[in-house]
Amino acid sequence: MKKVFTRPRALADxxxxxxPGCIHGVAHRMIAQLMxxxxxxxxxxxxxxxxxxxxxxxxxxxxFQQAAHGRAPAVATGIKRAWPDAFVFAYQGDGDxxxxxxxxxxxxxxxxxxISVVFxxxxxxxxxxxxxxxxxxxxxxxxxxxxxRDLKSTGHPMRMTEMLATLPGVAYLARGSxxxxxxIKATERYLRKAFEAQEAGHGFGMVEIVANCPTNWGxxxxxxxxxxxxxxxxxxxxxxxxxxxxxx
Amino acid sequence: xxxxxxxxxKGNEAVAEAGVRAGCRFFFGYxxxxxxxxxxxxxxxxxxxxxxxxxxxxxxxxxxMVYGAAGAGVRVMTSSSSPGISLKQEGISYIAGAELPCxxxxxxxxxxxxxxxxxxxxxYFQSTKGGGHGDYRMVxxxxxxxxxxxxxxxxxxxxxxxxxxxxxxxxxxxxxxxxEPVAFPPLMDPADLxxxxxxxxxxxxxDALNLINSLYLDxxxxxxxxxxxxxxxxxxxxxxxxYEIDHEDADYFIVAYGTTARIARRSVKDLRxxxxxVGLLRPISLWPFPSKAxxxxxxxxxxxxxxxxxxxxxxxxxxxxxxSSTPVEFxxxxxxxxxxxxxxxxxxxxxxxxxxxxx
Ligand SMILES: Cc1ncc(C[n+]2csc(CCOP(=O)(O)OP(=O)(O)O)c2C)c(N)n1
Numbered sequence: 135m136k137k138v139f140t141r142p143r144a145l146a147d148x149x150x151x152x153x154p155g156c157i158h159g160v161a162h163r164m165i166a167q168l169m170x171x172x173x174x175x176x177x178x179x180x181x182x183x184x185x186x187x188x189x190x191x192x193x194x195x196x197x198f199q200q201a202a203h204g205r206a207p208a209v210a211t212g213i214k215r216a217w218p219d220a221f222v223f224a225y226q227g228d229g230d231x232x233x234x235x236x237x238x239x240x241x242x243x244x245x246x247x248x249i250s251v252v253f254x255x256x257x258x259x260x261x262x263x264x265x266x267x268x269x270x271x272x273x274x275x276x277x278x279x280x281x282x283r284d285l286k287s288t289g290h291p292m293r294m295t296e297m298l299a300t301l302p303g304v305a306y307l308a309r310g311s312x313x314x315x316x317x318i319k320a321t322e323r324y325l326r327k328a329f330e331a332q333e334a335g336h337g338f339g340m341v342e343i344v345a346n347c348p349t350n351w352g353x354x355x356x357x358x359x360x361x362x363x364x365x366x367x368x369x370x371x372x373x374x375x376x377x378x379x380x381x382x
Numbered sequence: 383x384x385x386x387x388x389x390x391x392k393g394n395e396a397v398a399e400a401g402v403r404a405g406c407r408f409f410f411g412y413x414x415x416x417x418x419x420x421x422x423x424x425x426x427x428x429x430x431x432x433x434x435x436x437x438x439x440x441x442x443x444x445x446x447m448v449y450g451a452a453g454a455g456v457r458v459m460t461s462s463s464s465p466g467i468s469l470k471q472e473g474i475s476y477i478a479g480a481e482l483p484c485x486x487x488x489x490x491x492x493x494x495x496x497x498x499x500x501x502x503x504x505x506y507f508q509s510t511k512g513g514g515h516g517d518y519r520m521v522x523x524x525x526x527x528x529x530x531x532x533x534x535x536x537x538x539x540x541x542x543x544x545x546x547x548x549x550x551x552x553x554x555x556x557x558x559x560x561x562e563p564v565a566f567p568p569l570m571d572p573a574d575l576x577x578x579x580x581x582x583x584x585x586x587x588x589d590a591l592n593l594i595n596s597l598y599l600d601x602x603x604x605x606x607x608x609x610x611x612x613x614x615x616x617x618x619x620x621x622x623x624x625y626e627i628d629h630e631d632a633d634y635f636i637v638a639y640g641t642t643a644r645i646a647r648r649s650v651k652d653l654r655x656x657x658x659x660v661g662l663l664r665p666i667s668l669w670p671f672p673s674k675a676x677x678x679x680x681x682x683x684x685x686x687x688x689x690x691x692x693x694x695x696x697x698x699x700x701x702x703x704x705x706s707s708t709p710v711e712f713x714x715x716x717x718x719x720x721x722x723x724x725x726x727x728x729x730x731x732x733x734x735x736x737x738x739x740x741x
Contacts, residue, residue, distance in 0.1 A: 176584060176585050176587065178584055179454070179584055181450075188597060191591075191593050191595065195591065196584070196585060196591065197591055197592045198582065198592075198593050198594070199449070199450060199582055199593075199594040199595070200480070200594065200595040200597055201446065201449070201450075202446060202473065202476050205442070205443070205446035205449075208438070208442075208443040208444075208446035208447045208449075208450065209447070209450035210450060211436070211443075211447050211450060212410065212447035212449060212458070213451065213453065213454045213582065214450075215436065215447070216408060216451045216454035216455070216458075217454055217583055217584065220454075220583065220584040237439050237440060237443065238442075238443055240439075241438075241439035
């Protein structure tokens with residue numbers, strides 16, 4: 135019998151702590167798959183964030199450092215400078231990357247730091263129980279915006295990928311989504327390109343993944359997928375924002 | 383710079399060169415007076431020896447770069463002065479929690495807030511009592527001369543590696559800015575240092591994964607981790623105490639460290655010339671605090687005068703180290719003002735007069 139689907143070797147054989155339907159698990163699997171295919175695992179050092187993905191080190195079969203909230207790009211910088219031939223990737227949520235860690239992500243990108251960042255944008259603070267994030271959409275109800283996000287008093291949702299695309303040092307930027315197989319495949323291609331950019335020494339690469347949080351959005355997994363399509367994607371357009379060829 | 387030969391050098395440059403000599407090839411920092419010559423020197427020197435200098439976007443980023451590099455197994459250093467060291471506290475707590483070796487230099491200036499850029503010792507509480515969150519300790523070494531700073535910095539990297547713990551070199555604006563003749567130890571090749579088998583280098587054939595982490599969600603596990611740290615700190619308290627006593631047979635002692643100890647030495651001389659039996663007790667390790675030096679003087683010392691460039695911080699540890707019947711007085715200047723030796727002398731004369739020394 136021909137095996138058509140198997141668990142990537144770089145993905146640990148244990149259940150995750152993620153809620154049913156959460157896209158963190160899909161993202162982990164994609165990274166593991168690419169680590170297998172690109173033979174990165176043996177040279178890889180991951181950085182797990184503060185957020186739901188703090189335990190990423192339990193699921194990916196490579197060396198890991200756990201970083202303080204928002205500081206993953208700085209920690210990644212320290213590791214990559216010490217071991218330029220290592221494959222260094224930071225995994226961050228939107229509270230981590232777009233709020234408390236804005237300085238670190240912008241300057242890592244601006245330096246053209248030769249690292250890869252996987253940015254999971256679920257428009258909410260998952261781990262702490264569903265507070266408003268910088269990426270929370272207008273009118274979106276969270277535990278700290280119970281009447282829905284009010285742009286007048288809280289500002290507009292931040293598009294980090296577009297912001298970083300203004301920086302000349304960046305080698306690769308894309309935004310993907312995991313709401314269906316077609317988009318998962320596209321996101322996997324984006325991740326591959328970001329990882330390849332690092333391997334080729336082109337510099338900073340980030341893939342933003344539009345994600346869900348059924349638990350804190352108060353929806354079933356299926357409803358959360360529909361909500362991504364109807365609400366997230368119009369505000370967070372998908373596609374490549376910078377490719378390596380543009381880097382001079 | 384030739385090894386072993388005396389040469390004039392500025393404090394901030396001396397501590398940087400000592401780090402390079404100790405095999406440190408990675409420096410992450412952010413400008414702040416009065417330590418700017420340190421990163422400036424490193425930026426040139428590290429490129430000569432194939433190292434990495436990076437001016438980070440903030441002290442917060444710098445200390446997290448240190449975390450990453452230390453966790454990846456290399457000798458790494460950062461430096462700052464008081465306001466910047468405040469920003470590093472979260473990172474220092476993580477570094478201590480994840481048990482990573484690194485060396486942090488603090489050229490202390492007047493505070494609180496933006497304070498002044500002149501020398502001070504008002505960061506003693508912050509550095510010795512755990513300025514960040516959680517129960518942790520780091521070795522804090524306070525040199526009084528540039529030669530001592532060079533020697534302590536060279537050693538600090540070994541101490542950090544031995545315990546997998548951050549070590550702080552605590553100077554002040556004077557130590558950083560002044561020039562003195564210094565002889566440097568030999569240039570170490572980092573390749574000759576023992577490999578750190580716990581470091582996250584990428585597995586590279588290793589079976590087990592390496593993880594740098596300070597998270598123990600289960601409170602029992604976190605408590606076990608704290609107990610393990612406490613055991614380590616107890617070992618450090620046993621082995622890493624450093625101090626110096628001038629005139630061990632004296633009746634009275636001035637207690638002072640760093641720049642203040644240099645000023646106090648002049649007071650000790652004047653007081654002795656005037657017939658008083660006064661010595662100097664100079665803590666070199668601020669943590670672990672040299673309590674045993676005081677135990678050795680119990681029954682002999684009739685009084686202590688603690689002098690600091692602060693409103694009185696180390697004096698609390700002095701009081702904890704002597705029995706309650708022995709007077710411990712305090713004299714201090716703060717905000718970047720240095721104490722005058724005449725004023726220290728006068729304070730000690732008063733203490734002596736009050737406690738009945740009539741020689
Ligand atoms: C310095 C600091 N501030 C706040 C927290 C609390 N905290 C933990 S996770 C988190 C938000 C994480 O949200 P996000 O980055 O969006 O990731 P998610 O959990 O949604 O995957 C916060 C605020 C912390 N651990 N440290």
